[in-house]
Amino acid sequence: MNIRHVILGLLAQQAMSGYDIKSLFKGLTWLIDAPSYGSLYPTLHTLLEEGLVSVDVEPGRGKPSRKLYQITEAGRRELIERLESSELPERSIRAFVRQLILAEYLSPDTLAAHLARRREQLAEYLQRTEYTNDDPTEVGQWLIHDYGTTLARAELNWLDTRLAELKAEHNQPNL
Amino acid sequence: MNIRHVILGLLAQQAMSGYDIKSLFKGLTWLIDAPSYGSLYPTLHTLLEEGLVSVDVEPGRGKPSRKLYQITEAGRRELIERLESSELPERSIRAFVRQLILAEYLSPDTLAAHLARRREQLAEYLQRTEYTNDDPTEVGQWLIHDYGTTLARAELNWLDTRLAELKAEHNQPNL
DNA sequence: ATCGGCATGTAATGCGTTACATGATTTG
DNA sequence: CAAATCATGTAACGCATTACATGCCGAT
Structure with a gap:
């Protein structure tokens, strides 16, 4: 369960931008650290290259333009594969919180x-x-x-x- | 607050081996992940080289020999420097638990x-x-x-x- | 006889942070 | 007018994990 899966799981619930994802975690900093942009953005780029997500650029009037990411069918398949194969169980609160965040998709x-x-x-x-x-x-x-x-x-x-x-x-x- | 400080803080309370430190954390895996030996042992070696800890080898009768690490005066100085300079406050439960583990020395x-x-x-x-x-x-x-x-x-x-x-x-x- | 616990260690690799770079807009 | 918020991105680096290697002892 690394950022890759978290991102995929969040996008499975709703289209979001990198900034949105960061914000979501900022509200939970007392529980777990929010991922840094330095890991968030590159991961989104990789997912895009792999065809697991797609992008819609919303030209921000005034503000910088947002990149709204959406999960693709291929992305959903990979997600399910990960989530259903319960794999090696991590035990920390960090891992559990990450799972809870994806709860709505499970x-x-x-x-x-x-x-x-x-x-x-x-x-x-x-x-x-x-x-x-x-x-x-x-x-x-x-x-x-x-x-x-x-x-x-x-x-x-x-x-x-x-x-x-x-x-x-x-x-x-x-x- | 990385492993270095955690180790130093633990040794400030009691002499321990790498294995002891690992065991201590294993009991808390539901909260935070235990550090791996791959980070534990090399860090102890580094601390030893820097003179912040010292070793006593207990030849294990039967069992493999244990290396009991003790904090030195220099180690204590560095620890205090770290702990008193409250520095950039980390917020996650992980950081807080690590602080609690050192509580007896504070x-x-x-x-x-x-x-x-x-x-x-x-x-x-x-x-x-x-x-x-x-x-x-x-x-x-x-x-x-x-x-x-x-x-x-x-x-x-x-x-x-x-x-x-x-x-x-x-x-x-x-x- | 095999498995888990005791006990130490190294090398390759992965995952993520930090620091940097940019820039407009809203809020105090 | 300064600070915070919105918004994206890259390069260097740090810290730690994973996988590997070794070996004895006690319990099942």
Whole structure:
């Protein structure tokens, strides 16, 4: 899951410019770093060359002209190939957030699978820390420990709610 | 805040081997990725050459021998220089977690400053999202939005508790 | 007997950032 | 009138990952 896939996934939901993509991430800087233009623009150029995206230039009256990128059929195929082949599972919050950003493009089942996997990781972490909370070797680590536990609990709760919703939708689709 | 500083900060708290450092991070993979040996070991070698750390080789009976690294006075000086000069503030959760890991080495004031800065970022995010929650341009982003809000609230709460504790300690040091 | 954990290391490569370059428009 | 926002782009570089290499020990 690198910028390439993120861009493709975003364009699958909506046509955007490089600037738009950057802006979208800027709103989430407290969670993950926004990609730099130095990686954004060259990647868009590459995708264009490969025919996975197409461009419409909107001549900006006054402002500089925007380049609105759209995903092509070939792009969609490559995206699906990536997303459905669950591949090597990355575990960090960064990877998970990137997946969430693409959520609207994922099938409900794939999304549910992602959330469930994340849930397992968090549950495992919480269980592990409960058993080792008075480990004498861990000298200066209680702060990060406490932080982790608090965040993990909150996230686990959130995941459970979302998973329940998805299950309900599954049982009675568009009531 | 790259691996160099993280390693230095960890060694400032306790003598460790490369393997130990890796293990410490492995327990937090759901939050941030653990550094690879390919970056860990070469960095330790560099720090050794520069005289910022020293080594004690523990011949492992049975197991392979461990290299216990310790920070030197020069290392401590460089660390302090880095940590006290608050420098360009990084904002992502990754950077914040790295700071928390070093928390035990930080002075209470510096730590409080870090937490307060983080608190401001989160508060700003929450305020911003409240005002723009029914933005029509934001098509497929409600899931990440909701996730962000939930996590940010939990983290903000946690920060407030810690900050209150630090303030209390400040007013009556070692009662 | 094989797998996971302990423990260290190197070389090639990938992915991304930083710094630079440009320029008009809106907002304070 | 200065600063922030809109908007795109390139070249050099840094930092870290991946893949590889090695080997013993304890548990299943």
